[in-house]
């Protein structure tokens with residue numbers, strides 16, 4: 001079964017200087033359980049595509065089917081339901097609640113997705129955050145917040161993970177450890193993964209690679 005089917009997708013932004021195309025006629029599919037790396041230079045549309053894939057933005061033309069559902073039939077509430085329970089989103093500005101500790105954030109995400117609390121501390125530890133579960137997001141570094149956002153997504157056990165530069169603010173050693181956890185978890189859970197990255201070694205770990213600069 002296909003987790004994502006994108007057909008002839010077009011997207012442009014309206015600016016003061018006129019319409020600026022981001023992509024024109026993008027077509028690709030990702031099988032359930034597969035992984036796709038989006039690469040391309042800054043401004044090539046990686047974040048825009050991830051936003052479209054989770055319903056936070058819309059295309060100008062073309063078709064999108066996600067987890068078997070034609071996107072054209074989904075309203076805002078359907079998208080919100082999907083993001084709560086089936087699509088885990090890890091974006092550059094991590095969506096941690098500032099008033100909750102890291103551990104509470106992970107627990108809340110699991111609750112909202114209808115998953116049992118499970119071994120939250122295990123997730124934090126496996127992502128190198130041991131001892132930080134009782135801290136608030138503003139008491140940890142950007143890279144630690146990014147890893148906590150990943151732990152939240154693991155805790156919700158989604159069918160699809162969309163990750164924008166999931167290792168972007170990490171040093172090489174930590175990035176490699178976090179990527180290992182991400183792919184181990186993806187294989188174990190059977191979920192589909194789409195990640196945007198400038199790191200070609202991370203892209204090489206995915207089954208498929210879409211370079212938005214070339215459309216290939």
Ligand SMILES: Nc1ncnc2c1ncn2[C@@H]1O[C@H](COP(=O)(O)OP(=O)(O)OP(=O)(O)O)[C@@H](O)[C@H]1O
Pocket residue numbers: 013014015020022040041042043044045046047048049
């Ligand atoms: N709201 C907006 N209004 C106008 N143009 C926008 C808007 N959002 C993004 N863009 C433009 O669309 C293009 C694609 O942006 P996008 O953020 O998707 O690129 P990216 O490949 O994710 O970049 P990066 O690697 O720097 O994160 C860029 O030229 C950007 O300036």
